[in-house]
Amino acid sequence: MGKTAPLIPSSYRTIADTIARGGRLKAQCDTCGESRELDRLALERIRHAKGADYCLIGRRSPCRFTRGCAGWVRFFYWNAFWWPLWRDRDDTRWLLASK
Numbered sequence: 001m002g003k004t005a006p007l008i009p010s011s012y013r014t015i016a017d018t019i020a021r022g023g024r025l026k027a028q029c030d031t032c033g034e035s036r037e038l039d040r041l042a043l044e045r046i047r048h049a050k051g052a053d054y055c056l057i058g059r060r061s062p063c064r065f066t067r068g069c070a071g072w073v074r075f076f077y078w079n080a081f082w083w084p085l086w087r088d089r090d091d092t093r094w095l096l097a098s099k
């Protein structure tokens with residue numbers, strides 16, 4: 001990344017918070033570059049499947065946008081711009097320590 005990302009807002013800590021506070025998330029593949037914003041229904045589906053406390057920070061999943069793509073989909077959140085919904089190792093340690 002090369003630039004310092006802001007702290008991930010607390011409204012993105014769990015899927016329930018994201019929905020309750022109207023957070024916006026986007027999934028983007030790191031290989032084919034395809035991306036899609038998660039609509040309310042998609043967010044509800046994640047909450048239903050994974051539980052209200054499910055945290056998308058640092059998650060990734062195999063690309064399903066493009067057939068045959070071996071890339072990984074990662075999540076971004078909206079805060080005037082799209083920001084990565086993951087932290088580097090130092091930041092993750094900080095996040096864990098602050099619990």
Ligand SMILES: [Zn+2]
Nearest residue numbers: 029032063069
């Ligand atoms: Zn892909």
